[in-house]
Amino acid sequence: MITLKCLTKTFNRDSASEKQVIKSIDIHVNPGDFITVIGSNGAGKTTLFNLISGAISPTSGSILIRGNDVTTLPEYLRAKNIGRIFQDPLAGTASNMTLEDNMMITCKKGFKWPVISLNKKMRQFFQKEVTCLDMGLESRMKENVSTLSGGQRQALTLLMTVLSRPDILLLDEHTAALDPRNATMVMALTRRFIIEKKLTSLMITHNMGHAIEFGNRLIMMDGGEIIIDVQGDTKKSLTIPKLIDMFGSIRNKTFENDEVLLTT
Numbered sequence: 001m002i003t004l005k006c007l008t009k010t011f012n013r014d015s016a017s018e019k020q021v022i023k024s025i026d027i028h029v030n031p032g033d034f035i036t037v038i039g040s041n042g043a044g045k046t047t048l049f050n051l052i053s054g055a056i057s058p059t060s061g062s063i064l065i066r067g068n069d070v071t072t073l074p075e076y077l078r079a080k081n082i083g084r085i086f087q088d089p090l091a092g093t094a095s096n097m098t099l100e101d102n103m104m105i106t107c108k109k110g111f112k113w114p115v116i117s118l119n120k121k122m123r124q125f126f127q128k129e130v131t132c133l134d135m136g137l138e139s140r141m142k143e144n145v146s147t148l149s150g151g152q153r154q155a156l157t158l159l160m161t162v163l164s165r166p167d168i169l170l171l172d173e174h175t176a177a178l179d180p181r182n183a184t185m186v187m188a189l190t191r192r193f194i195i196e197k198k199l200t201s202l203m204i205t206h207n208m209g210h211a212i213e214f215g216n217r218l219i220m221m222d223g224g225e226i227i228i229d230v231q232g233d234t235k236k237s238l239t240i241p242k243l244i245d246m247f248g249s250i251r252n253k254t255f256e257n258d259e260v261l262l263t264t
C-alpha cells in the first residue's frame with residue numbers, strides 16, 4: 001500500500017541550523033497493516049507522517065502509494081486517500097458548527113454528494129452512523145460540536161475520518177490528550193473501524209502498552225531511522241521490558257522518553 005524508498009529529510013539545508021531528521025528510511029506497508037509507531041522525542045515520527053501525507057517534501061528518495069509514485073504530488077491531492085487525526089481533540093471538527101454539518105463536510109469527501117445542504121436521507125444516515133459510537137450523540141445532531149467533551153469530539157473526528165473513506169489512516173498520538181477512560185474508548189473504536197473498514201493504518205503513540213496491544217506490526221524510530229520492525233508472533237510476544245532491552249542492545253544506550261515512563 002505504501003512504499004518508502006531511501007527517504008530522507010533535511011531541514012534548513014545549507015544553513016547553520018541544517019538538521020537531517022529522516023535518514024534513509026525504507027519500508028513497505030502492506031494493505032491492511034496496522035502499524036504502531038514508537039520512538040523517543042524528536043525521533044522523526046511526525047516528520048515521517050508529514051512526508052507520507054505530503055505536508056512536506058522529502059530531500060531525497062521516493063514515496064509510492066498503491067504502486068503510484070506520489071513523491072511530488074501535493075498534499076491536497078493525496079488527502080483524498082489519506083485520513084489523518086492529530087493529538088488535539090479540537091483539531092478535527094469545527095466548534096461552531098453542528099454535528100450534522102460537521103459530518104456533512106467530511107463525508108462529502110468520501111461520497112461526493114452533489115448537494116450542498118443537508119437533506120432527510122443524509123440526516124438519517126449521519127444519525128445512524130453516530131449511534132454506533134454509543135455516546136447518545138444521535139439526539140444532539142443539531143448542537144454545536146463545542147458542546148461535546150474532548151473524548152466525544154475525538155470519537156466524532158474518528159468516525160468522520162472513516163466515513164470519508166480513506167485507504168490510509170495516520171493517527172498522530174490521537175489519544176494522548178484524553179483522560180485514560182476516554183483514551184481506552186477511542187482506542188477500542190479505532191481498532192473496530194480499522195478492522196471493519198479494512199484500513200491500512202499507522203499510529204504514533206508514546207504509550208508502549210498501546211503500541212504492543214494494538215496492531216499487527218510495530219516499528220520503533222530513533223534518530224530518523226527505523227531501528228525495530230516486528231510483526232507476527234514476534235510482535236505478539238513483545239513486552240515493554242523486551243522492547244526497552246531491544247532498543248538498548250541496538251543503540252547501546254538507554255531509552256529516554258518521559259511520556260513512556262508515565263504510561264508503562
Ligand SMILES: Nc1ncnc2c1ncn2[C@@H]1O[C@H](COP(=O)(O)OP(=O)(O)OP(=O)(O)O)[C@@H](O)[C@H]1O
Nearest residue numbers: 011012019021039040041042043044045046047048
Ligand atoms: N519544520 C521544521 N524545521 C526544522 N526542524 C524541524 C521541523 N519539523 C521538525 N523538526 C525537527 O525534527 C526533529 C523530529 O521532529 P518530529 O516532530 O518528527 O519528532 P517526533 O518523533 O514526532 O517527536 P515527538 O515524539 O516529540 O513528537 C525534531 O528535532 C524537530 O525539532
